[in-house]
Amino acid sequence: MTHSSTPIAHKQQAPVHSRAERKARNATLRGRFGLVLYLVLLLLPIYWLVNMSFKTNTEILSGLSFYPADFTLENYAKIFSDSTWYMGYLNSILYVSMNMIISLLVALPAAYAFSRYKFIGDKHMFFWLLSNRMAPPAVFLLPFFQLYSSVGLFDTHIAVALAHCIFTVPLAVWILEGFMSGVPREIDETAYIDGYSFPKFFVRIFIPLIRSGIGVTAFFCFMFSWVELLLARTLTSVEAKPIAAIMTRTVSASGMDWGLLAAAGVLTIIPGMLVIYFVRNHVAKGFALGRV
Amino acid sequence: MQTKVENNKAWFLVMPVFLIVAFSAIIPLMTVVNYSVQDIFDPYTRYFVGTEWFKQVMLDSRLHEALLRQFLYSFTILAIEVPLGICVALMMPTKGRGASLALILVAIPLLIPWNVVGTIWQIFGRADIGLFGAFMSGIGVDYNYASDPTDAWLTVVLMDVWHWTPLVALLCYSGLRAIPEVYYQAARIDQASRWAVFRYIQLPKLTNVLIIGVLLRFMDSFMIYTEPFVLTGGGPGSSTTFLSQSLVQQAIGQFDLGPAAAFSLVYFLIILLVCWVFYTTIMNMQKDK
Structure with a gap:
């Protein structure tokens, strides 16, 4: 050259x-x-799981192939026809949604306070919140079990939703605070001069301004609540048992039911993909927790 | 940073968060503290034992090994995931359909329930039914994650890299998107090399998100439980038993509440300490701006 x-x-x-x-x-x-x-x-690896979910167990165990020779939907049919299976999905979706709503409701005002005001102990409070995100769920396993049993919430969806708040709420506050700090303070002041009360201003003006931030926060709450199993499994037995815990049933006396396990796994991936599709345009900013 | 107004009424806005987190954090934490200083035989027979459990935990060699393994693991995955994540972020397209598609595809592993991640790799790594296992034995490596400690370790690290590199990549990607085009134009006029652009424009802008990334990855890898539990069950032997797992074994498996509680507290404090250092660094850096 x-x-x-x-x-x-x-x-x-x-x-x-x-x-x-x-x-x-x-x-x-x-x-x-x-x-x-x-x-x-x-x-x-994901393709391999999808591939396996369309195979029969005899084909899975008889050798490797990149696509199912004997294409079958039997594994999926088994899941959709058995209420203990598909209720697991409903349970998971139910407590994840509850958690998302609770987290957003409490985190919105708090994030506003952190982004706009100085108050006694604000920095300590913020770090304390974050420190809960750092608490290993394993540490809280037993106390959680006892706490929720003693208040009669054991094996309910709300128990799991509340338990998951311990890591989704701090994260939600953190992300929302980042987004809110990006909104100029002049907007608040103008609104107050125009005679808006705080709640009216917050709902009518401020929330629409940080819509994408809220979307991203909901996504993160979904993400961390959906993937968690340890707490969800410990706090439920029958009524609110998450799908991830039900999956362990595929181990039986006759060995593993690999096809069924794979099908159940594939079905747990789908809600996540749907959710990320909806927030794809905002997720780049959200991944930096609104702080770029 | 904007100047903030001094207003103690803001506490009312923080109250709901405080109450809900206090309910799920302070009460359980106090229960743990309570256990850690008592010897409990049954709900009505318990003795105060002071710091005995803490002494026992501090001297327990199994826990020392688990802690060492944990640190080694966390540093290994950080050393792989951070550079790899940066590379992936640099390669991702910045606009058009390709950008959204790449974003969605890269994010998929993050949205898979953790035990399913374990299951995927459990299947993928088996020599009889999994592609990776079959590939390894195909090239003549005697690979079996269920019986060989090195292979088990390798698979757990590989699984984590597969699972969590996307997080680092997406963080860096959003950091890169925030760099104004003018910077690149200036670099082009100066005929800066690709490396110089990376070193003096992109990397400094990435520091902030990288610290968040390292913080999140450190915390999560330090608490890892589900994936290795599904994949190897902590074995073979105890070669992939990390802190969370030995804690669960002790608390649920053997029901040794006292030592388990003391262990929990020490464990929590270690994470807290490391994260506090990170957090203070982030906050100081934001102040400098």
Whole structure:
């Protein structure tokens, strides 16, 4: 690539320019290639699970293949026809939604307070909240069990929702505070001068302004509540048992029911994909917790 | 940062959060403290034992091993996930349909329930029915995560990298998106190399999100329970038994409430200490701006 420095080159600027362009294009191409490679490796284990969920157990155990030779929906049919299975999904969705609503309701005013006012102990309070996000669920397992049993909430959806608040609420406050700090304070002041009361201002003006922040927060609450199993399993026995705990039933005396396990696993991935599809445009900012 | 108004009435806005978190955090925490200083035989027979459980926990060699394993694990995955995450973020397209698609695909592992992640790798790593296991034995490696400690360790690390690199990548991606185009134009005029652009423009802008990323990853990897539990059950032997798991074994398995509670507190304090250091760093950096 040295010919651009020959005497002909300085008559026209083009070769130098195109060399830089070519270099940039090569870099982008290399980037695309790397990204595709990463995505393939990322999706391979998931594909394997999907692949297995459409196979019969005899086919799974008889050898490896990249696609089901004997395509079957039997595993899914089993899940959708057995109420103990599909109730698990409903239970999970129910407590996750409850948790999302509770977290948002309490976190919104608190995040506003943290982003706008100075008050006694605000910094300590904020760190204390975050410190709950750091508490290993294993630490709280037994006390939670006893606490919720003693107030008669054991094996209810609300118990799991409340228990999950311990890590979703601090996160929600943290993310919302980031988004709210991005809204200029002048808006609040103008609204007060115009005679808005605080609740009216908050609901009519402020919340629409941070809509995307709320969406992202709901997404994060969903994400962390949906994937958690340890607390959800400990606090439930029959009525509110999450799908993730029901999956352990596939181990039976005759060995593992791999196809059924795979099908149940695939079904747990779908709600997450739906949710991320809805917030895809805001999620980039949300992942930095509103703090970029 | 904007200046804030001094107003103690703001406490009323924080009250709901305080109450709800206090209900699910302070009461259980106090229960743990209560257990940690007592010897409990049954609900009516209990003795105050002071710091005895703490002494016992501090000297327990099984816990020392678990703690060491935990630190090794957390640092290993951080050392892999942070650079890999940055690379992936740099490669992701910035606009168009490709950008949303890449974003959604990269985020998928984050939304899979943790025990399903364990299940996926349990299947994927088996030599008889899993692609990865079959691949490893295909190239002549005697690979079996259920019986060989090294393989088990490798699989657990690989699983975590698969599971959590997307978080670092998405954090960095959002950090990169916040860099104004002008910076790149200036770099182009200066004919800065790709490396120089990364080192002097992108990396400094990434520090903030990277600290959040490292903080989240450290906390979560330090609390990891479900995935290794499903995958290896802590074995073979105790080669993949991390802190949470030995805690659950002690508290639920053997029902040793006192020592388990003391252990919980020590465990919590370690995480708190490390995270406090991170947190103070973030806050100081935001102040400097």
